[in-house]
Amino acid sequence: MKKVVKFGGSSLASAEQFKKVGEIIHADTDRKYVVPSAPGKRFSADIKVTDMLYDCYHAAEAGENFSEKLVAIKERYNEIIKGLELDLSLDSEFDLIEKNFKEKAGSDYAASRGEYLNGIIMANYLDVVFIDSATVIFFHEDGTLDADQTQKVLSAKLAKHERAVIPGFYGSFHDGKVKTFSRGGSDITGSIVAQAVCADVYENWTDVSGFLIADPRIIDNPVGIETITYKELRELSYMGASVLHEDAIFPVRQEGIPINIRNTNAPEDNGTWIVESTCQKSKFVITGIAGKKGFCSINIEKDMMNSEIGFGRKVLNVFEDNGISFEHMPSGIDTLTVFVHQDEFMDKEQQVVTGIHRLARPDTIDIEADLALIAVVGRGMKSMRGTAATIFASLAHAHINIKMIDQGSSELNIIIGVANADFEKAIQAIYNTFVLSKLEIEE
Ligand code: ASP
Numbered sequence: 001m002k003k004v005v006k007f008g009g010s011s012l013a014s015a016e017q018f019k020k021v022g023e024i025i026h027a028d029t030d031r032k033y034v035v036p037s038a039p040g041k042r043f044s045a046d047i048k049v050t051d052m053l054y055d056c057y058h059a060a061e062a063g064e065n066f067s068e069k070l071v072a073i074k075e076r077y078n079e080i081i082k083g084l085e086l087d088l089s090l091d092s093e094f095d096l097i098e099k100n101f102k103e104k105a106g107s108d109y110a111a112s113r114g115e116y117l118n119g120i121i122m123a124n125y126l127d128v129v130f131i132d133s134a135t136v137i138f139f140h141e142d143g144t145l146d147a148d149q150t151q152k153v154l155s156a157k158l159a160k161h162e163r164a165v166i167p168g169f170y171g172s173f174h175d176g177k178v179k180t181f182s183r184g185g186s187d188i189t190g191s192i193v194a195q196a197v198c199a200d201v202y203e204n205w206t207d208v209s210g211f212l213i214a215d216p217r218i219i220d221n222p223v224g225i226e227t228i229t230y231k232e233l234r235e236l237s238y239m240g241a242s243v244l245h246e247d248a249i250f251p252v253r254q255e256g257i258p259i260n261i262r263n264t265n266a267p268e269d270n271g272t273w274i275v276e277s278t279c280q281k282s283k284f285v286i287t288g289i290a291g292k293k294g295f296c297s298i299n300i301e302k303d304m305m306n307s308e309i310g311f312g313r314k315v316l317n318v319f320e321d322n323g324i325s326f327e328h329m330p331s332g333i334d335t336l337t338v339f340v341h342q343d344e345f346m347d348k349e350q351q352v353v354t355g356i357h358r359l360a361r362p363d364t365i366d367i368e369a370d371l372a373l374i375a376v377v378g379r380g381m382k383s384m385r386g387t388a389a390t391i392f393a394s395l396a397h398a399h400i401n402i403k404m405i406d407q408g409s410s411e412l413n414i415i416i417g418v419a420n421a422d423f424e425k426a427i428q429a430i431y432n433t434f435v436l437s438k439l440e441i442e443e
Contacts, residue, residue: 195254239374398429
Protein backbone atom coordinates (compact mmCIF):
# COMPACT_ATOMS: atom_id res chain seq x y z
CA MET A 1 0.00 0.00 0.00
CA LYS A 2 1.11 3.52 -0.73
CA LYS A 3 -0.27 6.55 1.07
CA VAL A 4 0.38 10.21 0.42
CA VAL A 5 0.00 12.33 3.53
CA LYS A 6 -0.47 16.08 3.44
CA PHE A 7 -0.27 18.10 6.65
CA GLY A 8 -1.85 21.54 6.92
CA GLY A 9 -0.30 24.59 8.55
CA SER A 10 -1.81 24.13 12.00
CA SER A 11 -0.46 20.56 12.05
CA LEU A 12 3.06 21.96 11.59
CA ALA A 13 2.89 25.24 13.46
CA SER A 14 5.28 24.24 16.26
CA ALA A 15 7.75 21.54 17.34
CA GLU A 16 5.00 20.03 19.45
CA GLN A 17 2.74 19.69 16.40
CA PHE A 18 5.65 18.35 14.32
CA LYS A 19 6.09 15.58 16.88
CA LYS A 20 2.44 14.55 16.54
CA VAL A 21 2.95 14.45 12.78
CA GLY A 22 6.09 12.34 13.19
CA GLU A 23 4.15 9.86 15.31
CA ILE A 24 1.36 9.66 12.74
CA ILE A 25 3.83 8.97 9.93
CA HIS A 26 5.75 6.37 11.92
CA ALA A 27 2.56 4.62 12.99
CA ASP A 28 1.95 3.40 9.44
CA THR A 29 4.78 2.39 7.10
CA ASP A 30 2.49 2.92 4.12
CA ARG A 31 2.69 6.69 4.71
CA LYS A 32 5.51 7.12 2.23
CA TYR A 33 5.18 10.55 0.63
CA VAL A 34 4.77 13.60 2.83
CA VAL A 35 3.50 16.99 1.65
CA PRO A 36 3.89 19.72 4.27
CA SER A 37 2.32 23.19 4.41
CA ALA A 38 4.09 26.19 5.93
CA PRO A 39 3.80 26.67 9.71
CA GLY A 40 0.33 28.00 10.46
CA LYS A 41 -1.14 29.58 13.55
CA ARG A 42 -0.09 28.28 16.98
CA PHE A 43 -2.97 30.14 18.64
CA SER A 44 -5.87 32.10 17.21
CA ALA A 45 -4.17 35.54 17.26
CA ASP A 46 -0.96 34.13 15.72
CA ILE A 47 0.13 34.90 12.13
CA LYS A 48 0.71 32.21 9.52
CA VAL A 49 4.26 32.11 8.14
CA THR A 50 2.83 32.48 4.62
CA ASP A 51 1.27 35.81 5.62
CA MET A 52 4.50 36.91 7.31
CA LEU A 53 6.37 36.15 4.09
CA TYR A 54 3.95 38.14 1.93
CA ASP A 55 4.24 41.05 4.34
CA CYS A 56 8.02 40.87 4.47
CA TYR A 57 8.30 40.73 0.70
CA HIS A 58 5.99 43.73 0.27
CA ALA A 59 8.34 45.71 2.49
CA ALA A 60 11.31 44.51 0.42
CA GLU A 61 9.55 45.42 -2.79
CA ALA A 62 8.77 48.88 -1.49
CA GLY A 63 12.48 49.38 -0.77
CA GLU A 64 11.91 49.38 3.02
CA ASN A 65 14.16 47.69 5.54
CA PHE A 66 12.74 44.18 5.90
CA SER A 67 15.39 42.52 8.03
CA GLU A 68 13.35 42.56 11.24
CA LYS A 69 10.42 40.90 9.50
CA LEU A 70 12.71 38.24 8.05
CA VAL A 71 14.29 37.59 11.45
CA ALA A 72 10.82 37.02 12.93
CA ILE A 73 10.17 34.38 10.24
CA LYS A 74 13.53 32.75 10.86
CA GLU A 75 12.68 32.56 14.54
CA ARG A 76 9.53 30.59 13.79
CA TYR A 77 11.63 27.95 12.04
CA ASN A 78 14.44 27.98 14.58
CA GLU A 79 11.93 27.40 17.34
CA ILE A 80 10.77 24.25 15.53
CA ILE A 81 14.32 23.06 14.82
CA LYS A 82 15.29 23.58 18.47
CA GLY A 83 12.16 21.87 19.79
CA LEU A 84 12.85 18.85 17.60
CA GLU A 85 16.53 18.87 18.60
CA LEU A 86 17.67 18.69 14.99
CA ASP A 87 21.19 19.25 13.81
CA LEU A 88 20.15 21.66 11.09
CA SER A 89 20.82 25.29 10.24
CA LEU A 90 18.77 27.34 7.79
CA ASP A 91 21.26 30.25 7.87
CA SER A 92 22.45 29.85 4.28
CA GLU A 93 18.84 29.44 3.09
CA PHE A 94 17.87 32.69 4.79
CA ASP A 95 20.90 34.49 3.32
CA LEU A 96 19.76 33.42 -0.12
CA ILE A 97 16.15 34.44 0.58
CA GLU A 98 17.32 37.88 1.73
CA LYS A 99 19.37 38.30 -1.43
CA ASN A 100 16.49 37.20 -3.64
CA PHE A 101 14.05 39.52 -1.84
CA LYS A 102 16.41 42.41 -2.52
CA GLU A 103 16.49 41.40 -6.15
CA LYS A 104 12.68 41.31 -6.18
CA ALA A 105 12.23 37.63 -6.94
CA GLY A 106 8.43 38.00 -6.76
CA SER A 107 5.75 37.46 -4.15
CA ASP A 108 5.11 33.88 -5.30
CA TYR A 109 8.74 33.04 -4.66
CA ALA A 110 8.46 34.73 -1.25
CA ALA A 111 5.31 32.85 -0.20
CA SER A 112 6.65 29.53 -1.44
CA ARG A 113 9.58 29.69 1.01
CA GLY A 114 7.11 28.85 3.79
CA GLU A 115 6.58 25.29 2.60
CA TYR A 116 10.07 25.01 1.10
CA LEU A 117 11.76 25.57 4.49
CA ASN A 118 9.22 23.47 6.36
CA GLY A 119 9.90 20.69 3.83
CA ILE A 120 13.62 20.84 4.58
CA ILE A 121 12.92 20.53 8.30
CA MET A 122 10.45 17.69 7.76
CA ALA A 123 12.88 15.74 5.53
CA ASN A 124 15.61 16.16 8.13
CA TYR A 125 13.28 15.12 10.95
CA LEU A 126 12.07 12.01 9.13
CA ASP A 127 15.46 11.33 7.57
CA VAL A 128 14.08 11.02 4.05
CA VAL A 129 14.92 12.76 0.79
CA PHE A 130 13.70 16.33 0.13
CA ILE A 131 12.42 17.13 -3.35
CA ASP A 132 12.07 20.80 -4.25
CA SER A 133 8.62 21.16 -5.84
CA ALA A 134 9.98 23.77 -8.26
CA THR A 135 11.82 20.94 -10.00
CA VAL A 136 8.83 18.61 -10.38
CA ILE A 137 5.61 20.69 -10.58
CA PHE A 138 5.15 22.91 -13.62
CA PHE A 139 2.90 25.72 -14.71
CA HIS A 140 1.96 27.01 -18.16
CA GLU A 141 2.68 30.63 -18.96
CA ASP A 142 -0.97 31.53 -18.27
CA GLY A 143 -0.57 30.32 -14.68
CA THR A 144 -2.50 27.05 -15.02
CA LEU A 145 -0.96 23.76 -14.02
CA ASP A 146 0.92 21.89 -16.74
CA ALA A 147 -0.50 18.56 -15.59
CA ASP A 148 1.11 16.46 -18.35
CA GLN A 149 4.66 17.66 -17.81
CA THR A 150 4.19 17.56 -14.03
CA GLN A 151 2.98 13.97 -14.02
CA LYS A 152 5.78 12.91 -16.35
CA VAL A 153 8.60 14.46 -14.33
CA LEU A 154 7.12 13.90 -10.87
CA SER A 155 6.27 10.24 -11.34
CA ALA A 156 9.72 9.51 -12.80
CA LYS A 157 11.37 11.29 -9.90
CA LEU A 158 9.28 9.64 -7.18
CA ALA A 159 9.76 6.20 -8.73
CA LYS A 160 13.39 6.53 -7.63
CA HIS A 161 12.51 7.17 -3.99
CA GLU A 162 10.50 4.91 -1.77
CA ARG A 163 9.90 7.80 0.62
CA ALA A 164 10.17 11.56 0.14
CA VAL A 165 9.07 14.99 1.33
CA ILE A 166 7.59 17.24 -1.36
CA PRO A 167 6.61 20.71 -0.07
CA GLY A 168 3.12 21.93 -0.89
CA PHE A 169 1.76 25.06 -2.56
CA TYR A 170 4.27 25.77 -5.33
CA GLY A 171 6.02 24.70 -8.50
CA SER A 172 7.64 26.66 -11.29
CA PHE A 173 7.15 28.02 -14.77
CA HIS A 174 9.18 26.33 -17.47
CA ASP A 175 11.87 29.03 -17.14
CA GLY A 176 12.34 28.06 -13.47
CA LYS A 177 10.55 31.06 -11.92
CA VAL A 178 8.61 29.98 -8.84
CA LYS A 179 4.80 30.01 -9.03
CA THR A 180 2.33 29.19 -6.27
CA PHE A 181 -1.20 27.83 -6.40
CA SER A 182 -3.91 29.98 -4.85
CA ARG A 183 -4.12 30.09 -1.05
CA GLY A 184 -4.55 26.74 0.61
CA GLY A 185 -2.90 25.15 -2.43
CA SER A 186 -0.87 22.52 -0.58
CA ASP A 187 -4.00 20.38 -0.82
CA ILE A 188 -3.52 20.43 -4.60
CA THR A 189 0.14 19.39 -4.32
CA GLY A 190 -0.89 16.42 -2.18
CA SER A 191 -3.41 15.38 -4.78
CA ILE A 192 -0.91 15.70 -7.63
CA VAL A 193 1.64 13.61 -5.71
CA ALA A 194 -1.02 10.96 -4.99
CA GLN A 195 -1.77 10.78 -8.71
CA ALA A 196 1.92 10.59 -9.64
CA VAL A 197 2.68 7.63 -7.34
CA CYS A 198 -0.69 5.92 -7.97
CA ALA A 199 -1.39 6.06 -4.25
CA ASP A 200 -4.03 3.90 -2.63
CA VAL A 201 -5.12 6.75 -0.37
CA TYR A 202 -4.54 10.48 -0.15
CA GLU A 203 -4.64 11.39 3.53
CA ASN A 204 -5.20 15.06 4.20
CA TRP A 205 -4.39 15.89 7.82
CA THR A 206 -5.84 19.05 9.30
CA ASP A 207 -7.22 20.31 12.61
CA VAL A 208 -10.77 18.96 12.32
CA SER A 209 -11.97 15.36 12.11
CA GLY A 210 -13.32 15.70 8.59
CA PHE A 211 -16.47 17.32 7.30
CA LEU A 212 -19.44 18.00 9.50
CA ILE A 213 -23.05 17.63 8.43
CA ALA A 214 -23.62 21.31 9.15
CA ASP A 215 -21.67 24.43 10.08
CA PRO A 216 -20.60 24.23 13.76
CA ARG A 217 -21.12 27.98 14.07
CA ILE A 218 -24.82 27.34 13.53
CA ILE A 219 -25.34 23.85 14.92
CA ASP A 220 -24.01 22.88 18.30
CA ASN A 221 -21.62 19.95 17.96
CA PRO A 222 -22.82 18.63 14.59
CA VAL A 223 -22.32 15.01 13.60
CA GLY A 224 -19.38 14.28 11.26
CA ILE A 225 -19.73 12.92 7.73
CA GLU A 226 -18.23 9.45 7.36
CA THR A 227 -18.30 9.16 3.58
CA ILE A 228 -19.06 11.73 0.92
CA THR A 229 -18.83 11.53 -2.86
CA TYR A 230 -16.84 14.02 -4.94
CA LYS A 231 -20.09 15.33 -6.38
CA GLU A 232 -21.72 15.86 -3.01
CA LEU A 233 -18.60 17.62 -1.80
CA ARG A 234 -18.67 19.92 -4.78
CA GLU A 235 -22.26 20.90 -3.96
CA LEU A 236 -21.49 21.48 -0.31
CA SER A 237 -18.29 23.43 -0.84
CA TYR A 238 -19.92 25.56 -3.49
CA MET A 239 -22.42 26.52 -0.84
CA GLY A 240 -19.77 27.52 1.64
CA ALA A 241 -18.50 24.42 3.46
CA SER A 242 -14.71 24.48 3.20
CA VAL A 243 -11.99 22.17 4.46
CA LEU A 244 -10.26 21.23 1.24
CA HIS A 245 -9.11 23.35 -1.72
CA GLU A 246 -11.57 22.84 -4.59
CA ASP A 247 -8.86 22.12 -7.15
CA ALA A 248 -7.51 19.27 -5.04
CA ILE A 249 -10.23 16.92 -6.19
CA PHE A 250 -9.38 16.72 -9.86
CA PRO A 251 -6.00 14.89 -9.89
CA VAL A 252 -7.07 12.12 -7.51
CA ARG A 253 -10.48 11.84 -9.08
CA GLN A 254 -8.86 11.05 -12.39
CA GLU A 255 -7.27 7.99 -10.79
CA GLY A 256 -10.19 7.10 -8.52
CA ILE A 257 -8.02 7.60 -5.41
CA PRO A 258 -10.04 8.21 -2.22
CA ILE A 259 -9.22 11.16 0.03
CA ASN A 260 -9.31 10.71 3.78
CA ILE A 261 -9.59 13.93 5.80
CA ARG A 262 -8.01 13.36 9.24
CA ASN A 263 -7.30 15.28 12.41
CA THR A 264 -3.66 15.58 13.55
CA ASN A 265 -4.88 16.39 17.05
CA ALA A 266 -7.19 13.35 17.17
CA PRO A 267 -5.53 10.69 15.00
CA GLU A 268 -7.80 7.99 16.41
CA ASP A 269 -10.81 9.55 14.63
CA ASN A 270 -11.62 8.01 11.27
CA GLY A 271 -12.33 11.37 9.66
CA THR A 272 -14.22 11.72 6.39
CA TRP A 273 -13.72 9.63 3.26
CA ILE A 274 -14.19 11.40 -0.06
CA VAL A 275 -14.86 8.84 -2.78
CA GLU A 276 -15.99 8.60 -6.38
CA SER A 277 -18.97 6.43 -5.58
CA THR A 278 -20.11 4.23 -2.72
CA CYS A 279 -22.86 1.84 -1.76
CA GLN A 280 -22.60 3.07 1.82
CA LYS A 281 -25.66 5.08 2.70
CA SER A 282 -25.68 7.95 5.11
CA LYS A 283 -27.82 6.91 8.03
CA PHE A 284 -29.51 10.30 7.94
CA VAL A 285 -30.60 10.20 4.25
CA ILE A 286 -28.96 13.57 3.81
CA THR A 287 -25.18 13.89 3.70
CA GLY A 288 -24.84 17.56 4.55
CA ILE A 289 -26.45 20.98 4.77
CA ALA A 290 -24.70 24.16 3.68
CA GLY A 291 -25.76 27.61 2.67
CA LYS A 292 -24.91 31.20 2.02
CA LYS A 293 -26.52 34.52 2.76
CA GLY A 294 -26.53 37.64 0.62
CA PHE A 295 -28.57 36.86 -2.46
CA CYS A 296 -31.28 38.78 -4.17
CA SER A 297 -33.93 37.65 -6.59
CA ILE A 298 -35.14 39.43 -9.69
CA ASN A 299 -38.69 38.30 -10.37
CA ILE A 300 -39.80 38.92 -13.92
CA GLU A 301 -43.41 38.57 -15.03
CA LYS A 302 -44.88 38.62 -18.48
CA ASP A 303 -48.24 37.45 -19.65
CA MET A 304 -47.91 34.46 -22.01
CA MET A 305 -44.18 34.25 -21.27
CA ASN A 306 -44.14 30.49 -21.55
CA SER A 307 -44.96 30.55 -25.25
CA GLU A 308 -42.48 33.28 -26.15
CA ILE A 309 -39.41 31.67 -27.63
CA GLY A 310 -36.14 33.27 -26.58
CA PHE A 311 -37.44 35.13 -23.52
CA GLY A 312 -35.04 33.45 -21.09
CA ARG A 313 -32.09 34.03 -23.40
CA LYS A 314 -32.84 37.74 -23.66
CA VAL A 315 -33.06 38.08 -19.88
CA LEU A 316 -29.83 36.17 -19.31
CA ASN A 317 -28.11 38.25 -21.98
CA VAL A 318 -28.63 41.31 -19.84
CA PHE A 319 -26.93 39.65 -16.87
CA GLU A 320 -24.08 38.49 -19.08
CA ASP A 321 -23.60 41.93 -20.59
CA ASN A 322 -23.31 43.36 -17.09
CA GLY A 323 -20.80 40.72 -16.01
CA ILE A 324 -23.10 39.16 -13.41
CA SER A 325 -23.29 35.39 -12.99
CA PHE A 326 -26.57 33.91 -11.85
CA GLU A 327 -26.98 31.22 -9.23
CA HIS A 328 -30.43 29.80 -9.87
CA MET A 329 -33.28 30.43 -12.23
CA PRO A 330 -36.55 28.83 -11.20
CA SER A 331 -39.46 29.57 -13.51
CA GLY A 332 -43.24 29.43 -13.48
CA ILE A 333 -45.84 29.74 -16.25
CA ASP A 334 -45.57 33.48 -16.66
CA THR A 335 -42.71 34.19 -14.27
CA LEU A 336 -38.99 33.78 -14.25
CA THR A 337 -36.78 34.45 -11.25
CA VAL A 338 -33.06 35.00 -11.37
CA PHE A 339 -30.99 34.64 -8.19
CA VAL A 340 -27.76 36.61 -8.02
CA HIS A 341 -25.20 37.62 -5.40
CA GLN A 342 -26.42 40.85 -3.89
CA ASP A 343 -22.99 42.49 -3.70
CA GLU A 344 -22.27 41.76 -7.39
CA PHE A 345 -25.68 42.99 -8.43
CA MET A 346 -26.20 46.10 -6.32
CA ASP A 347 -24.12 48.57 -8.31
CA LYS A 348 -25.59 47.47 -11.62
CA GLU A 349 -29.17 47.04 -10.46
CA GLN A 350 -30.80 49.78 -12.50
CA GLN A 351 -28.77 48.98 -15.61
CA VAL A 352 -30.05 45.41 -15.41
CA VAL A 353 -33.66 46.48 -14.93
CA THR A 354 -33.48 48.85 -17.90
CA GLY A 355 -31.74 46.21 -19.98
CA ILE A 356 -34.40 43.58 -19.29
CA HIS A 357 -37.16 46.06 -20.12
CA ARG A 358 -35.50 46.95 -23.38
CA LEU A 359 -34.65 43.45 -24.52
CA ALA A 360 -37.44 41.30 -23.13
CA ARG A 361 -40.36 43.72 -22.63
CA PRO A 362 -41.73 42.14 -19.43
CA ASP A 363 -44.87 43.37 -17.65
CA THR A 364 -43.19 43.80 -14.25
CA ILE A 365 -39.84 43.37 -12.57
CA ASP A 366 -39.70 43.01 -8.83
CA ILE A 367 -36.48 42.78 -6.83
CA GLU A 368 -36.25 41.12 -3.44
CA ALA A 369 -33.10 41.50 -1.38
CA ASP A 370 -31.53 39.84 1.69
CA LEU A 371 -32.16 36.24 0.79
CA ALA A 372 -30.22 33.14 1.75
CA LEU A 373 -29.84 29.86 -0.13
CA ILE A 374 -29.60 26.55 1.66
CA ALA A 375 -28.50 23.34 -0.04
CA VAL A 376 -29.56 20.03 1.41
CA VAL A 377 -27.26 17.49 -0.23
CA GLY A 378 -27.42 13.72 -0.22
CA ARG A 379 -26.91 10.83 -2.62
CA GLY A 380 -29.49 8.97 -0.53
CA MET A 381 -32.28 11.32 -1.62
CA LYS A 382 -32.53 9.70 -5.02
CA SER A 383 -33.88 6.43 -3.72
CA MET A 384 -35.93 7.87 -0.88
CA ARG A 385 -39.48 9.08 -1.12
CA GLY A 386 -40.55 12.12 0.85
CA THR A 387 -37.25 13.89 1.45
CA ALA A 388 -38.51 17.14 -0.01
CA ALA A 389 -41.75 16.83 1.95
CA THR A 390 -39.80 16.31 5.16
CA ILE A 391 -37.68 19.40 4.51
CA PHE A 392 -40.70 21.55 3.80
CA ALA A 393 -42.61 20.24 6.80
CA SER A 394 -39.68 20.96 9.10
CA LEU A 395 -39.48 24.53 7.79
CA ALA A 396 -43.22 25.03 8.12
CA HIS A 397 -43.12 23.86 11.74
CA ALA A 398 -40.37 26.35 12.41
CA HIS A 399 -42.58 29.10 10.88
CA ILE A 400 -40.15 29.73 8.05
CA ASN A 401 -41.44 31.00 4.77
CA ILE A 402 -39.84 29.33 1.73
CA LYS A 403 -39.11 31.77 -1.08
CA MET A 404 -37.74 29.36 -3.65
CA ILE A 405 -37.28 25.64 -4.23
CA ASP A 406 -34.96 24.11 -6.77
CA GLN A 407 -34.19 20.42 -7.09
CA GLY A 408 -31.25 19.64 -9.35
CA SER A 409 -31.92 16.97 -11.97
CA SER A 410 -29.18 14.87 -10.37
CA GLU A 411 -31.50 14.50 -7.37
CA LEU A 412 -28.44 15.07 -5.30
CA ASN A 413 -29.60 18.29 -3.73
CA ILE A 414 -32.55 20.46 -2.94
CA ILE A 415 -31.91 24.19 -2.80
CA ILE A 416 -34.20 26.35 -0.74
CA GLY A 417 -34.35 30.13 -0.65
CA VAL A 418 -35.33 31.83 2.61
CA ALA A 419 -34.94 35.31 4.10
CA ASN A 420 -31.45 36.04 5.48
CA ALA A 421 -33.03 36.44 8.90
CA ASP A 422 -34.37 32.87 8.79
CA PHE A 423 -31.11 31.30 7.62
CA GLU A 424 -29.79 29.87 10.89
CA LYS A 425 -33.23 28.86 12.08
CA ALA A 426 -33.88 26.99 8.84
CA ILE A 427 -30.61 25.05 9.00
CA GLN A 428 -31.34 24.18 12.60
CA ALA A 429 -34.83 22.94 11.70
CA ILE A 430 -33.56 20.73 8.87
CA TYR A 431 -30.73 19.37 11.01
CA ASN A 432 -33.11 18.59 13.87
CA THR A 433 -35.49 16.71 11.62
CA PHE A 434 -32.98 14.60 9.71
CA VAL A 435 -30.19 14.14 12.23
CA LEU A 436 -31.12 14.96 15.81
CA SER A 437 -34.46 13.15 15.84
CA LYS A 438 -32.81 10.07 14.34
CA LEU A 439 -30.09 10.11 16.98
CA GLU A 440 -32.70 10.46 19.70
CA ILE A 441 -34.57 7.44 18.40
CA GLU A 442 -31.35 5.42 18.45
CA GLU A 443 -30.77 6.36 22.07
N1 ASP B 1 0.66 28.07 3.13
C1 ASP B 1 -0.26 28.35 2.08
C2 ASP B 1 -1.42 29.18 2.61
O1 ASP B 1 -1.41 29.60 3.75
C3 ASP B 1 -0.73 27.13 1.38
C4 ASP B 1 -1.34 26.07 2.25
O2 ASP B 1 -1.21 26.09 3.48
O3 ASP B 1 -1.98 25.18 1.70
O4 ASP B 1 -2.31 29.46 1.87
